[in-house]
Amino acid sequence: MVMSKESFQVPLHDAALDNTVTGKATVPSGEFVDARVAPRGSLETLSHAEVAKLLDRGQGGLYPLLRRCALAVLNAGSISDDARELFDKFQDFELKIIQQSFGIELEVINAPAIAFVDGEMIRGVKELLFAVLRDIVYISNEVVESERFDLSKPEGITNAVFHILRNARVLGAQNKPDLVVCWGGHSISREEYEYTKRVGYELGLRGLNVCTGCGPGAMKGPMKGANIGHAKQRIKTGCYIGLTEPGIVAAEPPNPIVNQLVIMPDIEKRLEAFIRLGHGIVIFPGGVGTMEEILFLLGTLLDPANADEPMPLIFTGPKSAAAYFQRIDEFIALTLGPEARKRYQIIVDDEAAVGRAMVRGFEKVLAHRKKVGEAFNFNWNLKIPEGFQHPFNVTHESVASLDLHLNRPVYERAVALRRLFSALVAGNVKETGIRQIEERGPFLVHGDRALVKPLDDLLEQFIAQNRMKLSGDYKPVYRIVA
Numbered sequence: 033m034v035m036s037k038e039s040f041q042v043p044l045h046d047a048a049l050d051n052t053v054t055g056k057a058t059v060p061s062g063e064f065v066d067a068r069v070a071p072r073g074s075l076e077t078l079s080h081a082e083v084a085k086l087l088d089r090g091q092g093g094l095y096p097l098l099r100r101c102a103l104a105v106l107n108a109g110s111i112s113d114d115a116r117e118l119f120d121k122f123q124d125f126e127l128k129i130i131q132q133s134f135g136i137e138l139e140v141i142n143a144p145a146i147a148f149v150d151g152e153m154i155r156g157v158k159e160l161l162f163a164v165l166r167d168i169v170y171i172s173n174e175v176v177e178s179e180r181f182d183l184s185k186p187e188g189i190t191n192a193v194f195h196i197l198r199n200a201r202v203l204g205a206q207n208k209p210d211l212v213v214c215w216g217g218h219s220i221s222r223e224e225y226e227y228t229k230r231v232g233y234e235l236g237l238r239g240l241n242v243c244t245g246c247g248p249g250a251m252k253g254p255m256k257g258a259n260i261g262h263a264k265q266r267i268k269t270g271c272y273i274g275l276t277e278p279g280i281v282a283a284e285p286p287n288p289i290v291n292q293l294v295i296m297p298d299i300e301k302r303l304e305a306f307i308r309l310g311h312g313i314v315i316f317p318g319g320v321g322t323m324e325e326i327l328f329l330l331g332t333l334l335d336p337a338n339a340d341e342p343m344p345l346i347f348t349g350p351k352s353a354a355a356y357f358q359r360i361d362e363f364i365a366l367t368l369g370p371e372a373r374k375r376y377q378i379i380v381d382d383e384a385a386v387g388r389a390m391v392r393g394f395e396k397v398l399a400h401r402k403k404v405g406e407a408f409n410f411n412w413n414l415k416i417p418e419g420f421q422h423p424f425n426v427t428h429e430s431v432a433s434l435d436l437h438l439n440r441p442v443y444e445r446a447v448a449l450r451r452l453f454s455a456l457v458a459g460n461v462k463e464t465g466i467r468q469i470e471e472r473g474p475f476l477v478h479g480d481r482a483l484v485k486p487l488d489d490l491l492e493q494f495i496a497q498n499r500m501k502l503s504g505d506y507k508p509v510y511r512i513v514a
Contacts (some may be wrong), residue, residue, distance in 0.1 A: 216250025238262020246274020247284025344393025
């Protein structure tokens with residue numbers, strides 16, 4: 033099995049369970065709250081066996097994972113992207129599941145006060161909290177434990193992604209393509225953020241829905257804009273899907289606009305979910321995480337099996353981002369070749385043009401899906417290269433062994449580069465990655481100079497433009513070794 037029970041959990045800090053009040057919250061200090069909350073919208077009941085496993089702190093138990101993801105959701109709205117800082121600050125945060133005759137309640141102890149107003153947990157936060165519980169239980173029972181899916185094979189991985197999304201109820205019946213996936217950085221300038229909102233507004237005015245990585249910055253802006261566009265068009269069923277995974281959710285907690293949250297098991301399945309769910313993709317300025325997403329998508333679209341697969345892809349930002357996209361375009365041309373450039377267009381400082389281009393692209397998607405008999409809510413026909421699907425375990429050894437050379441086939445270059453950028457994300461914002469860098473120093477990146485020099489230049493641009501982290505002085509987590 034590619035994904036084990038052990039890989040789907042995180043370390044835990046023990047603390048006493050006390051001082052809770054049924055109903056409203058008690059506030060021991062200005063930053064910590066104790067409360068009991070009942071589910072809303074998903075997973076109202078649990079079996080005794082499921083409760084036992086969720087509260088099991090030992091090897092194979094789910095409590096560490098539940099605690100991690102729940103704390104991240106309750107911390108939504110924080111301006112920090114340092115996962116370790118969050119866990120250190122709320123090291124006494126605890127969860128307890130209360131079985132009642134009518135269902136279950138969650139008891140939270142020393143939770144972030146930002147999740148409450150006047151002693152009551154915010155309704156949207158409560159919905160996302162129980163979405164976390166729903167996905168953790170389902171993935172444990174139906175994906176990891178049941179052996180229904182052979183996660184060593186591409187078709188088994190894709191089938192698992194489909195079932196996780198279906199269980200989360202994001203695969204509603206659709207009669208036309210209308211979901212735009214928006215990628216971009218969580219650490220962007222105010223000008224870039226305002227532009228993402230204007231693009232989202234244009235999408236919303238055209239009745240399009242938005243899916244992002246659910247965090248702040250370029251993940252929040254398009255949702256906020258689309259929400260206003262939907263309101264103006266009196267669309268009351270706007271869909272704002274947030275896709276995340278346990279390793280990143282603490283650094284990028286769900287923004288307030290997300291109304292459908294899905295916790296995928298790992299970054300690879302999260303990326304696959306994005307491109308099988310979405311009908312088109314808009315990419316805003318970002319850092320290493322955005323570059324990882326770009327490489328995953330273009331590496332997939334360059335597979336000959338996807339030559340006829342329409343996927344409108346637009347790079348866009350304000351006028352000040354023109355140089356940024358020029359550098360990205362040059363890097364793509366060097367690493368993936370001229371064919372990759374044919375799969376996207378760059379639109380600078382024209383949000384209405386982005387909306388119109390996406391509508392035209394969706395017309396092609398609609399015609400193609402009807403022609404081949406493909407569903408509108410999940411793109412089964414898209415072939416994702418196997419190297420993109422298997423989880424990459426980030427360590428100093430695995431990063432050093434990445435073969436970054438231009439004489440390798442384009443698919444292999446894309447896979448290796450995607451894994452490198454995934455490692456840089458881990459070193460920047462993920463708890464495990466941050467600790468590895470502290471203990472052993474920066475990741476060493478090996479490759480031929482013709483590739484690693486442009487790579488180094490691109491990363492230096494990200495650092496100079498403050499695209500690596502939201503706050504604090506940035507110290508590179510990598511060192512180029514030509």
